[in-house]
Amino acid sequence: MSNPYYITTPIYYVNDKPHIGHAYTSLACDVMCRFQKLARHDTYFLTGTDEHGQKIEQAAAKNNITPQQLVDRFSQNFKCLAKIFNIEHDDFIRTTEPRHKQAVQLFWQRLQERQAIYLDKYSGWYAVRDEAFYTDKQIETTDKGEKVAIASGAPVEWVEEESYFFRLSDYQERLLQYYQNNPDFIMPSTRRNEVTSFVKSGLKDLSISRTSFSWGVPVPNDDKHIMYVWLDALFNYVSALGYGTDDDANYQRYWPANLHMVGKDIVIFHAVYWPAMLMAAELPLPKRIFAHGWWTNEGQKISKSLGNVIDPLQLLETYGLDQTRYFLMREVSFGQDGDFSHEAMVRRSNSDLANDLGNLCQRSLTMLVKHCDSEIKIGDIGDDVLDNALLERAHNLYQAVYEEMQEQAFHKALATIFAMVSETNRYIDCKAPWVLRKTDLERMQQVLSIIAEIIRRVAILLQPFMPDAAGKILDMLNIAPDARDFTAFDEQLADGHRINPPVIIFPRFEAENAPTE
Numbered sequence: 446m447s448n449p450y451y452i453t454t455p456i457y458y459v460n461d462k463p464h465i466g467h468a469y470t471s472l473a474c475d476v477m478c479r480f481q482k483l484a485r486h487d488t489y490f491l492t493g494t495d496e497h498g499q500k501i502e503q504a505a506a507k508n509n510i511t512p513q514q515l516v517d518r519f520s521q522n523f524k525c526l527a528k529i530f531n532i533e534h535d536d537f538i539r540t541t542e543p544r545h546k547q548a549v550q551l552f553w554q555r556l557q558e559r560q561a562i563y564l565d566k567y568s569g570w571y572a573v574r575d576e577a578f579y580t581d582k583q584i585e586t587t588d589k590g591e592k593v594a595i596a597s598g599a600p601v602e603w604v605e606e607e608s609y610f611f612r613l614s615d616y617q618e619r620l621l622q623y624y625q626n627n628p629d630f631i632m633p634s635t636r637r638n639e640v641t642s643f644v645k646s647g648l649k650d651l652s653i654s655r656t657s658f659s660w661g662v663p664v665p666n667d668d669k670h671i672m673y674v675w676l677d678a679l680f681n682y683v684s685a686l687g688y689g690t691d692d693d694a695n696y697q698r699y700w701p702a703n704l705h706m707v708g709k710d711i712v713i714f715h716a717v718y719w720p721a722m723l724m725a726a727e728l729p730l731p732k733r734i735f736a737h738g739w740w741t742n743e744g745q746k747i748s749k750s751l752g753n754v755i756d757p758l759q760l761l762e763t764y765g766l767d768q769t770r771y772f773l774m775r776e777v778s779f780g781q782d783g784d785f786s787h788e789a790m791v792r793r794s795n796s797d798l799a800n801d802l803g804n805l806c807q808r809s810l811t812m813l814v815k816h817c818d819s820e821i822k823i824g825d826i827g828d829d830v831l832d833n834a835l836l837e838r839a840h841n842l843y844q845a846v847y848e849e850m851q852e853q854a855f856h857k858a859l860a861t862i863f864a865m866v867s868e869t870n871r872y873i874d875c876k877a878p879w880v881l882r883k884t885d886l887e888r889m890q891q892v893l894s895i896i897a898e899i900i901r902r903v904a905i906l907l908q909p910f911m912p913d914a915a916g917k918i919l920d921m922l923n924i925a926p927d928a929r930d931f932t933a934f935d936e937q938l939a940d941g942h943r944i945n946p947p948v949i950i951f952p953r954f955e956a957e958n959a960p961t962e
C-alpha cells in the first residue's frame with residue numbers, strides 16, 4: 446500500500462480518570478485514521494500515556510503508592526477507554542517504557558551535539574498541574590492571595606534551581622517563517638493566529654530539566670537532573686516508531702507525522718516548543734497540528750471540583766457507542782468549544798439517526814425484501830429529473846466529504862452526508878413506492894433499488910464515524926467485506942443482487958429517560 450499516513454493523540458496524564466475530553470481527542474483521531482485507511486492509505490495511529498513529572502510523583506505520594514504503581518494502574522484505564530470507544534490504534538506508548546527512555550536520551554544528546562542545550566540556573570514560576578513554566582506577566586493573584594496561571598488557573602510556585610536550557614529564543618524567526626510558508630501547519634486559523642502572536646511577543650530559552658524531584662528520564666551524563674516532562678512527552682511521537690534502534694522501519698516509513706491532534710490548551714507545546722526542538726535536532730517537522738476545542742457540561746466548565754466530569758463509560762451505557770461517537774463529531778464545529786447536554790444528545794440521536802437514517806433504511810429495505818423478493822433492480826435510468834439529480838448528488842458525495850475530512854471538518858462531513866439522507870427521504874416521499882405498489886411494480890422496484898444504492902454510499906462514508914452501525918447497514922445490503930472501502934464507492938449495486946432483511950439499528954430515546962444529573 447502506498448501513501449503512509451501517521452496520526453497521533455496527545456499522550457494522556459495518568460493521574461486522572463479518563464473523561465470525555467480524553468475520549469474526544471482519541472475519537473477524532475480514530476475517525477480520521479479510519480477514513481484514511483478506507484481511502485487506502487497505509488495508516489499508523491499512535492496513542493499512549495504521559496507518565497513522568499512532578500504531578501504524577503505527587504499523586505502517587507498522596508495515594509501512598511510508588512509512582513510506578515500509580516502509572517501501571519492508571520495507564521490501564523486509558524487502554525480500556527480506547528477499547529470501549531472502539532479506537533483502533535496501532536500502538537500504545539508509555540513514557541516509562543525503556544524503548545521511550547532510551548530514545549529520548551538519544552534525542553537529548555542530539556540536541557546537545559548541536560549546541561542547542563546549555564546549563565544555567567532557573568528562577569521563575571512553575572505550575573505543577575500544567576507542568577508548565579510561567580513568566581510574571583502570565584500569572585495573577587487571586588482574591589484569596591494565591592498566585593495562579595492566568596490561562597489555566599493552576600496554582601504556581603516559585604522555583605529556583607540549576608537547570609539545563611533549550612535555546613528556544615534562537616528559533617523565533619525561523620518559526621514565524623515556517624508558519625508563514627506552511628499556512629496549514631497549525632489549524633484552525635484562530636489557533637495559528639494565537640500561536641503566531643505568542644511567538645512574536647518574544648521567546649525565552651526554555652528550562653528543560655529539574656533537580657528537585659526524581660520521577661523522570663535522567664539527563665544523559667548528569668543524572669541529578671531529570672528531563673522536563675514536556676520534552677520527554679513530546680518525543681513519544683518519534684520514540685514509538687523505533688527511532689535510534691536497529692528496528693527503525695516505522696520511523697523511516699511514518700515520520701514525519703501527518704497530524705498531531707491536540708486540545709487547544711496544549712497547542713503552544715506542540716506548535717512552538719516541539720517544532721523548535723525538531724529544527725534544533727535537524728529532524729523533519731510534523732505536517733500539521735490541529736487543536737480542537739473544549740467541552741463544557743450543560744454550560745459549565747468540566748472539573749473534578751465541580752463534580753461534573755462526564756464519565757465516558759456511562760455515556761456509552763446510556764446512549765450506545767455509535768450514537769455517542771456520532772454526537773461528539775456532529776454536534777460541535779470541530780476546532781471550537783462545545784457544550785454537552787443530555788437534551789442535545791437525545792435530540793441528535795433521535796432526529797438524525799433514528800428518524801432520518803434509521804427510518805430511511807427501514808421503510809425502503811423492508812419493502813424491497815417484502816415486495817421485490819429482496820432483489821435489486823435499477824435497470825436503465827431514464828430521464829426522470831429526480832432520479833438523475835439524486836444519483837448525481839450521490840456520485841459527488843465522496844469528493845465533498847473527502848475535502849472536508851482533509852481539513853478535519855468532521856461536523857461538515859457529517860452534515861454533508863446527512864443532507865444526502867434528507868434528500869433521499871424527500872425522494873422516497875415524492876416517489877411514494879407504497880403507491881407505486883398498486884400501479885407500477887417495476888418502477889417501485891427501481892425506486893427502492895435507487896434508494897438502496899444511496900444507502901450503500903452513505904453507509905460506506907459513515908464507517909469511520911460509526912463503524913458498527915455502518916457495518917450493520919452494509920450487512921443488511923449484503924455488501925461483501927472487500928467491497929466496503931472508498932474504491933468501491935462508485936461501483937453501483939448490480940441488478941439481481943439480493944439484500945438481507947433489515948433490522949433496527951438506532952432505537953429512539955424518550956427524552957424523559959435521559960439521566961438528569
Ligand code: MSP
Binds near residue numbers: 741
Ligand atoms: N500529557 C499532556 C499531553 C502530552 S502530549 C505530548 C496532556 N495530557 S491531558 O491528559 O491533560 O490532556 C490530553 C488531552 O485531553 C488534551 O488534548 C486536552 O485538550 C484534552 N482535554 C482535556 N479536557 C478536555 C475537555 N473538557 N474537552 C476537550 N478536550 C479536553 O495535556
